[in-house]
Amino acid sequence: MKVVKWILIGLVVLVVAVGATFYAILRSLNTDELRGFIEAQAEQATGRKLRLKGPIDLSVSLTPAIVLKDVSFDNADWGSRPELLDVGQVEAQVALMPLLQGRYVIQRVVIENADILLETDKKGEGNWALSTGGAKGGAAGAGSAGGSTASGTPVVPEVGSVEIRDSRLVYRDGATGESLLLNLDSLEVKPDGDQLKVSAEGSYQEAPFELSGRLGGLPILMKGGDLPVQLSGKIAGAEVSADGRITDLKGAATPDIKVQLQAESLDQFDKLAGSSLPPLGPLAFSGRIGLDAGLITVDGMALSLGGSDLAGTLTASLKGARPAVLADLTGAKLDLSDFAKAGAGEKAVSTAPVDQAEQKAADQQAKEARQTETAGGQPYVIPDTPLPLAALKLADAQVKLKLGQLIVDPELTLGDVELALRLENGKLDISKLRAKAFEGQLDGTLSLDAGKSPAPLATKVDVKGLSVGELLKTYAGSQDLETSLDVALDLKGRGDSPRAIASSLNGSSEIVGGEGVINNRILAIVATGLDQILGPLFGGEKETKLNCLVSRFRFENGLAVSQAQLLDSSTFSLAGAGTVNLKNENLDLKFDTRTREAALVSLAIPFVVRGTLADPKPAPDALGAAMKASEFVGGGSNPLAALGEMVSGQGGQAGGGTAAPAATENSCVTALEQTADVPASKTPIGSVKESLDKVLKGDDAQKALDSAKDTLGKGDVKKGLDDVKKGLEGLFKN
Known part of the structure; x- marks a missing residue:
């Protein structure tokens, strides 16, 4: 409210100075002699020169009329221009009879073409501050002009x-360089009891306004105290009203005002904001605004903008080293897409089934685009873009937020959102994040400390009942996989970018899915190339029943090590192991497949996925195929296949003879639990370890391996066997 304070100070000083000058003039009707006397008295009183450069016209009566033209008052020595005040013309009527009672009555003042400059230097000193010695001289001068009582008390x-017509007032802040401009086309103030009736037209920061209402009387403006404010009108075309008071006008000028505002669009306030605002609307705001010693409060806030609304309390403190915000807000809906797209048309989302040939062509184009991007020096999916950590150090905050709906973008809407966060000294703690999306419930926490380098991050996320079908329908335009997922993340890392954090991750992740349906078109969406390997296992059906799936990883300094990768359906089972190196995004994953259809047994071959996240390269596993050809995988000696059989219920028993899980349980989870505590020697893994050497010495296996050596080379075969043993051991360890 400094601006309001300085505007009022400027206008009051102007009016009172004019009145005092006129009374001095009335003490002598010889205006030519008075010019020098008045200028000398003003300089003695203020330490600065008052210049009466134009003629002085005087009409003598019981209410004399006085007209001054071309009047100026010098600025401070350090000021940005010579004059603090420059007035084209001042006209006044004063009453003589009240002088007999010791009263000074200015009946009418008309000021035209006034130019007032209020400014501060870099230390915050205002150009309106006058010298101490001048103040003493000013008291004497004022007394001689009839401006004080015998006791020296100033008479208002x-x-x-x-x-005031065709005038302007400029305020410049020397510390920040901020400049504010008030243009007054017209201002009329009339006494109305103990208050002032006000009407004004003009512009503030080039935004037009029309205001009318009431303010406290001149004694309050001069002496300080509580100034009642009751104004209404238009600012920048918006309807606005203010009702309350400004306390301690002479000191800190603290407002306590209920403000109401209605506008058609937010961009009406471009000029007031000093930047381009989005064309969002309609806008409605109401709240009680208070300011006390650098503490700004908004109580009873009710804000609606476009399709969004917020209500509650907001407090901002400007007293500390950093601004601090305290907010407790609720809303029925907050649409972030409105702010991001600024009224742009929403993206159309197709829910029609995807043609398989068209999808494969699109995926091939995406793959080529990724390869081109990789060749151009951008080989990573996880971006290396620096996080805006510096912004976390600019302010402190404590926020509680409850929303019925949070629209992140046209495709993603979160429901029943609850957020509690604290930001202090650059450390962000989200102690509560709850939301519903895609029929699932999310609960999470997050901590990120920008005060340390590299910044440590820790997060826990728990999602229950996420509908994959709804997710794919929204983002892929299909429902080729329908199941419900539970997701659990417990991760820690350090870094100043997403890639740096991913490269240092430690913790675990788990994804568990129950019964559902898989359409063979999903393979074209998941990864180009996998449909060539897995597609035949669906047989001639367009879809197959999903029994369960599990994906578990542990993270060790940026290396994601598979704990379990299981998928079981009514026609085939898939199990995998391996690693994803998040530092270079290299993939080293191995998968084995089993089928229940005898005619497709020859197609159920192992495969590997290598390459990178940006360019994955799935391909048949030549070593695994050679082992399958030699019946290496027969008799349950392949742990992946054995587990797949057990999951599907075909294996009967596994490990120590545990029965297949009941249909009501998640088969994949049960299978992992049943094998978790079985001694290694009694599991298919143990069988592999104990019999691998014997199997390799067999004629059939040796022929198959010789064939593989011709294809891969001896070293690769040995490495492949080692990788199989290591990878499959991890499958049964949690």
Whole structure:
């Protein structure tokens, strides 16, 4: 409210100075002699020169009329221009009879073409501050002009109507360089009891306004105290009203005002904001605004903008080293897409089934685009873009937020959102994040400390009942996989970018899915190339029943090590192991497949996925195929296949003879639990370890391996066997 304070100070000083000058003039009707006397008295009182450069016209009566033209008052020595005040013309009528009672009555003042500059230097000193010695001289001068009582107490003149036309007031902050401009086309102030009736037209920061209402009287403006404010009108085309008071006008000027505002669009306030605002609307705001010693409060806030709304309390403190915000807000809906797209048309989302040939062509184009991007020096999916950590150090905050709906973008809407966060000294703690999306419930926490380098991050996320079908329908335009997922993340890392954090991750992840349906078109969506390997296992059906799936990883300094990768359906089972190196995004994953259809047994071959996240390369596993050809995988000696059989219920028993899980349980989870505590020697893994050497010495296996050596090379075969043993051991360890 400094701006309001300085505007009022500027206008009051102008009116009172004019009145005092006129009374000095009335003490002598010889205006030519008075010019020098008045200028000398003003300089003695203020330490600065008052220049009466134009003629002085005087009409003598019981209410004399006085007209001054071309009047200026010098600025401070350090000021940005010579004059603090420059007035084209001042006209006043004063009453003589009240002088007999010791009253000073200015019946009417008209000021035209006034130019007032209020500014501060870099230390915050205002150009309106006058010298101490001048103040003493000013008291004497004022007394000689009838401006004080015998005791020296200043007498506040009684002012009738004041009119200001075609004038302007500029405020410049020397510390920040901020400049504010008030243009007054017209301002009329008239006494109305103990208050002032006000009407004004003009512009503030080039935004037009029309205001009318009431303010406290001139004694309050002069002496300080609580200034009642009751104004209404238009600012930048928006309807606005203010009702309350400004306390301690002479000191800190603290407002306590209920403000109401209605506008058609937010971009009406471009000029007031000093930047381009989005064309969002309609806008409605109401709240009680208070300011006390650098503490700004908004109580009873009700804000609606476009399709969004917020209500509650907001407090901002400007007293500390950093601004601090305290907010407790609720809303029925907050649409972030409105702010991001600024009224742009929403993206159309197709829910029609995807043609397989068209999808494969699109995926091939995406793959080529990724390869081109990789060749151009951008080989990573996880971006290396620096996080805006510096912004976390600019302010402190404590926020509680409850929303019925949070629209992140046209495709993603979160429901029943609850957020509690604290930001202090650059450390962000989200102690509560709850939301519903895609029929699932999310609960999470997050901590990120920008005060340390590299910044440590820790997060826990728990999602229950996420509908994959709804997710794919929204983002892929299909429902080729329908199941419900539970997701659990417990991760820690350090870094100043997403890639740096991913490269240092430690913790675990788990994804568990229950019964559902898989359409063979999903393979074209998941990864180009996998449909060539897995597609035949669906047989001639367009879809197959999903029994269960599990994906578990542990993270060790940026290396994601598979704990379990299981998928079981009514026609085939899939199990995998391996690693994803998040530092270079290299993939080293191995998968084995089993089928229940005898005609497709020859197609159920192992495969590997290598390459990178940006360019995955799935391909048949030549070593695994050679082992299958030699019946290496027969008799349950392949742990992946054996587990797949057990999951599907075909294996009967596994490990120590545990029965297949009941249909009501998640088969994949049960299978992992049943094998978790079985001694290694009694599991298919143990069988592999104990019999691998014997199997390799067999004629059939040796022929198959010789064939593999011709294809891969001896070293690769040995490495492949080692990788199989290591990878499959991890499958049964949690």
